[in-house]
Amino acid sequence: MAAATDTSAPQISEALKELLAAEEEQQRQAAQRRADGATASGSGQPDTSAVDGPKKDAASTAPSVEISTSDYSAGETIDLGLGELDITSSDVSLEGLDAQLEKFADHEVVRAILDQGSDPRQFRQQYEEKLRAAELEAIQDYIAENDHLVTLHKEITTCDAILADMESMLGGFQEGLGAISAEIRGLQEQSAALSLQLNNRKAAQGRLADFIDHIAIPGTLIHGIVQGEVNEEWLGHLEALHTKLEFVKGSPTVQRSAAHADVAPELERLRAKAVVKAREYLMARIYSLRKPKTNIQILQQNMLLRFRYLVSFLRAHGPEVFSEVRAAYVDTLARVLSSHFRAYQHTLESLREPGPGPSEMVGAPDTPSAGMLSLFGKSTGDGTRADVFAVGDRANILLHLDAAALIPHVAEAERRKFPAEVLFRSVNKLLMDTATSEYLFCADFFGEDAMFHELFAPTLQAVESHLSSTVSEMYDMVGLLLMVRINYQHRLLMNKRRIPALDDYLDRLSLQLWPRLKVVFDMQLASVTSYVVPAAAPARLEVHPVTQRYAQLTASLLLLNADYQDGQLDHSVGRMRYQTMELLLRVSRAYRDR
Secondary structure: OHHHHHHHHHHHHHHHHHHHHHHHHHHHHHHHHHHHHHHHHHHOOOOOHHHHHHHHHHHHOOOOEEOOOOOOOOOOEEOOOOHHHOOOOOOOOOOOHHHHHHHOOOOHHHHHHHHOOOOHHHHHHHHHHHHHHHHHHHHHHHHHOHHHHHHHHHHHHHHHHHHHHHHHHHHHHHHHHHHHHHHHHHHHHHHHHHHHHHHHHHHHHHHHHHHHHHHOOOHHHHHHHHHOOOOHHHHHHHHHHHHHHHHHHOOHHHHOOHHHHHHHHHHHHHHHHHHHHHHHHHHHHHHHOOOOOOOHHHHHHHHHHHHHHHHHHHHHHOHHHHHHHHHHHHHHHHHHHHHHHHHHHHHHHOOEOOOOOOOOOOOOOOOOOOHHHHHOOOEOOOOOEOOOOOOHHHHHHHHOOOOOOOOHHHHHHHOOOEOHHHHHHHHHHHHHHHHHHHHHHHHHHHOOOHHHHHHHHHHHHHHHHHHHHHHHOOOOHHHHHHHHHHHHHHHHHHHHHOOHHHHHHHHHHHHHHHHHHHHHHHHHHHHHHOOOOOOOOOOOOOOOHHHHHHHHHHHHHHHHOOOOOOHHHHHHHHHHHHHHHHHHHHHHHHHOOO
């Protein structure tokens, strides 16, 4: 293709030059014809050049230019191959010219031509000459740029060849990529299939390994359960046995397997042996709690809680033995604790300070006294102690509620005596600490707190029975009110510990203390109401014993009620005040003559 282009380029250039010469010759002939036409029109001959000239021009601008040169034969048509670039000739037809002129008669250009009074054909010839001149100039420009166009044509041809090579190469690449893509898809499908197979095999391997681990019984496990001592290592073997038993029990598929048929008898023998050894160990430790002077809490923490898993194993795989161990523990602790508290309360009774009796009332009959000393002395002379209604230092017990319980043999060695509220606080402090420890142990060791009430019921019954008999014989208003306040503080302490084990017991204590306090207060009030004023006035003026007792009792009650604002107690003090004022009015009548 490049060689053909190189050969035809000079031929095109020569053809254009010949075409240019032919055009100049045609223009010369046209000018000659116009001159001849002008001469003919002057001589009266018809002017046909105006018609013939355009026809000849039209014939001369045919699509194929016939150039006769020495190199070409006459009449041979030269095809320059210019295609759309061929602007050297065109077909011109005057057909329909009149119709076009009539159609565009109003156009400004046509009107301008017509208004000049000239022949339109003359204007057409002028414009044709201009077009011919423009055509010749264009041909000259084309000839001047011939070399550049040839170079451009060569470059375009070269680019076409390069692009064709690239197209071929890219086509090869595309085919290769298509083959590689197909291979990749095949590898992906193969990889997905292999991955699925691997996952399935891993899952099967995992389940099979898990099954073997749970169903197989190693020799170390058998030896440890049967011949090992109950210690931390034995607990590890027990946990492994529990895992295997639960695996077999919880899967029907495993129970239908041949492996289960082989190991089931051996597992049952190991379970029975483990249950027996766990029972023997626990029962031995429980029975050791019955020995005198045994510290129960230390034994529970160091010996039992460390082996709490034995109880869990018995509950799961030996429920009958678990019930036996549980019943033994409840029976043992119920006996031991109730016995300890009975002995403790009995010992504390010997440390009790004598309290007021039924004769020591605010309105007790008065007898000759030691005058003004009776207001601050130890006795009023009538058998009623002057300080029996004074609270004194006894209220300090409310500030030391967390102090340790009394140790009887230490107090006996010091020959000390204590009022009823001190003994009451000591018994309940020991009871709360014991109940807290036992409640937490039952919840931690046996996994249930309901059994606490079973084992602690005899102890609570013994303590309540003793306190009930003690309270029913008390006539000490200050002591009873202090016990009420102590019981209230103990309730708050147990709530702070979040131990609900003694809520019912403390409620029952309140139901014993408040009614007894009211009974004793009513007795004091009745003694004031029924006081008999002596007929004879005393020989000397002095503070009346009733006034002294009333002042001490009222001050004690108001002091102990300051932080509690008990409306019922305030109302009782008001009643006592009213009756005392009535009594003093009656007594004052004996002093009319003075």
